[in-house]
Amino acid sequence: MSNQGLIYVVSAPSGTGKTTLLKRVMGYFPEIRFSISYTTRPPRPGERDGKDYHFISPQRFQQMVEKGAFTEWAEVLGNRYGTSMDSIRESRSQGVDMILDIDSQGAIQIKGQFKAGIFIFIMPPSLEALKQRLKARGVDGQKVIQFRVAHARDEMKQAKWYDYIIVNERVEEAAEQLKSIIIAERCRRSRVLKGIGLRKL
Ligand code: 5GP
8 A cells, every 4th residue: 555645845935045955855856746836926037937837827827726726825925826736636646745845825725735744944044144145146135135034034933833944054954954854754653554554563
């Protein structure tokens, strides 16, 4: 008897280095599927449709909302983002593990539907460190940085209901921590016993 695929939900305020961290860890677990979200945000340079996101119009997003095509969706900093119901169902039924990179509003919706989901929050070492990272990235002006830091402070309060918190001070260490969480979750007693066809010993 095989297990249903696991759902790892990873959230972090922007500028926390989550994308770099996830890329590293995904390279280590090629069998884990990365959930490609739908968004109304325009692509950034280097982003590809169907790889980083499915980039769609606000009208198409609204149609998908009305059809109930999303497992969760949320508005983040003026754009809408959603996770397709079909892709989650497919991975689950195929026993394929999945990583969802979504914000805390989406994560709480997933928690309501998939009790066995694993919720991981990535924190910056401090708000000051976050501010410095956003400055160094050179993408946003001072006003936007202030706004992002204020939003990050709110977002960090949500960490209280996540299962794990990783403080991303050094990406190598944070990647080791995320890998360890993934491996440990795969070794949970109930999952291993079910996986080998022994629900009870
Ligand atoms: P960005 O525009 O920088 O790629 O992402 C902005 C925020 O949206 C990030 O916090 C990211 O985790 C979140 N996000 C990306 N996809 C989804 C999604 O499908 N649902 C929700 N709720 N948030 C998402």
